[in-house]
Amino acid sequence: MQTELTPVSLKITQDRINAYAEITGDPNPIHLDAAFAARTEMGGIIAHGTLSMNLILRAMAATFGPDACDGAEMDIRFVKPVRVDDVVTASGTRDQDESGRYTVQITNQAGEPVIVGWVRPAVAGV
Amino acid sequence: MQTELTPVSLKITQDRINAYAEITGDPNPIHLDAAFAARTEMGGIIAHGTLSMNLILRAMAATFGPDACDGAEMDIRFVKPVRVDDVVTASGTRDQDESGRYTVQITNQAGEPVIVGWVRPAVAGV
Numbered sequence: 057m058q059t060e061l062t063p064v065s066l067k068i069t070q071d072r073i074n075a076y077a078e079i080t081g082d083p084n085p086i087h088l089d090a091a092f093a094a095r096t097e098m099g100g101i102i103a104h105g106t107l108s109m110n111l112i113l114r115a116m117a118a119t120f121g122p123d124a125c126d127g128a129e130m131d132i133r134f135v136k137p138v139r140v141d142d143v144v145t146a147s148g149t150r151d152q153d154e155s156g157r158y159t160v161q162i163t164n165q166a167g168e169p170v171i172v173g174w175v176r177p178a179v180a181g182v
Numbered sequence: 183m184q185t186e187l188t189p190v191s192l193k194i195t196q197d198r199i200n201a202y203a204e205i206t207g208d209p210n211p212i213h214l215d216a217a218f219a220a221r222t223e224m225g226g227i228i229a230h231g232t233l234s235m236n237l238i239l240r241a242m243a244a245t246f247g248p249d250a251c252d253g254a255e256m257d258i259r260f261v262k263p264v265r266v267d268d269v270v271t272a273s274g275t276r277d278q279d280e281s282g283r284y285t286v287q288i289t290n291q292a293g294e295p296v297i298v299g300w301v302r303p304a305v306a307g308v
């Protein structure tokens with residue numbers, strides 16, 4: 057039984073955000089238009105939440121294998137925006153009960169949580 | 183108060199999956215290598231879960247505006263793999279209680295749910 061998820065990191069560049077917008081069909085200007093984004097409550101460009109959230113799936117796959125995410129359940133909250141050139145890292149620790157859940161967090165380079173929550177991999181025997 | 187999230191759809195092509203793998207730094211062969219994927223329990227290539235999940239964020243932004251996702255909470259489950267060339271659609275309906283939650287689902291072109299759960303947008307007054 058794995059008590060820790062294998063941590064994984066990603067640098068969130070503007071190039072990555074631009075490409076992500078194109079691939080996902082998500083042209084929300086808060087991710088792409090610095091002048092627009094500066095006028096919102098966000099005060100500047102933020103990355104797509106699922107761009108960072110993918111690191112949780114990567115951490116599950118790195119820990120349990122490539123099909124660990126199928127059937128998985130997750131409960132997460134976006135607690136802080138991810139900014140251009142942030143380096144975000146996903147990690148997780150198995151809860152000390154019978155739930156099969158891992159408490160997970162994605163933190164930025166300052167150690168601040170940006171996404172928090174839990175996942176339950178749907179993998180036999182973990 | 184919006185009772186329905188604005189539905190959004192995306193076709194999940196192999197080109198999109200390949201580009202998504204590169205952008206997210208997620209080279210899991212279950213998304214990229216048909217021969218490998220065929221030998222797994224998945225029986226073939228599946229798309230990254232967060233590629234489809236992004237549609238829920240898009241639906242929130244389409245409904246409430248570009249910064250609707252910051253501070254949002256979501257609880258979702260991957261119930262069925264998304265396959266190459268599936269067309270997936272996210273939609274949602276506000277729960278008839280005081281929770282502020284929307285029950286959401288992403289369905290494929292056959293109407294089968296692939297992701298189900300709820301979201302709570304962190305937007306004042308919704």
